[in-house]
Amino acid sequence: xxxxxxxxxxxxxxxxxxxxxxxxxxxxxxxxxxxxxxxxxxxxxxxxxxxxxxxxxxxxxxxxxxxxxxxxxxxxxxxxxxxxxxxxxxxxxxxxxxxxxxxxxxxxxxxxxx
Amino acid sequence: xxxxxxxxxxxxxxxxxxxxxxxxxxxxxxxxxxxxxxxxxxxxxxxxxxxxxxxxxxxxxxxxxxxxxxxxxxxxxxxxxxxxxxxxxxxxxxxxxxxxxxxxxxxxxxxxxxx
Numbered sequence: 216x217x218x219x220x221x222x223x224x225x226x227x228x229x230x231x232x233x234x235x236x237x238x239x240x241x242x243x244x245x246x247x248x249x250x251x252x253x254x255x256x257x258x259x260x261x262x263x264x265x266x267x268x269x270x271x272x273x274x275x276x277x278x279x280x281x282x283x284x285x286x287x288x289x290x291x292x293x294x295x296x297x298x299x300x301x302x303x304x305x306x307x308x309x310x311x312x313x314x315x316x317x318x319x320x321x322x323x324x325x326x327x328x329x
Numbered sequence: 330x331x332x333x334x335x336x337x338x339x340x341x342x343x344x345x346x347x348x349x350x351x352x353x354x355x356x357x358x359x360x361x362x363x364x365x366x367x368x369x370x371x372x373x374x375x376x377x378x379x380x381x382x383x384x385x386x387x388x389x390x391x392x393x394x395x396x397x398x399x400x401x402x403x404x405x406x407x408x409x410x411x412x413x414x415x416x417x418x419x420x421x422x423x424x425x426x427x428x429x430x431x432x433x434x435x436x437x438x439x440x441x442x443x444x
Binding site for chain 1: 364369370384387419431432434435436437438440
């Protein structure tokens, strides 16, 4: 079955520390990969996306993600978190066979402590 | 550019009632998708509209229906509301470039509470 898994439900990180959020997918077709961020009560904002090419992609707010086909992963990283990074993060996958509709993971909530 | 706009932002309905949610896509976008996000979960795809027709549908009952207008705006209708329909409903728009995958832009959502 096709699925997107975010293994960590909640992560707490100190301000200034590094952050890594995991995302694994199970799709037979070539995946198009996204990370979105959602602040409480808000919609989704795209952080970055991977369609093809360089497997290390840079996004907004200092985030980056690396596509590893052999591991079916697309982990999100930030070298130094800010208190404003506290939010919920969603990994999403689209494929041509699904006519590019987005399938989301369950999300990871990030708490930043001072 | 106003981006994707949704209305209303919040509403409360009673079980059994019907509700209509509205979405205006980002300028230049002609494809609208709707998602349901229950509390503590990721968004789930409901359906997608392009050229005023439903093009794809997720695993949602027929109580969920939609419409797209000539100006590309869209409505989501839910009949016979259940308590379990309480959720954040998100609208996303994309351009239909013919080139395949594109970035989806999301609105702020409509928070529906069914009591």
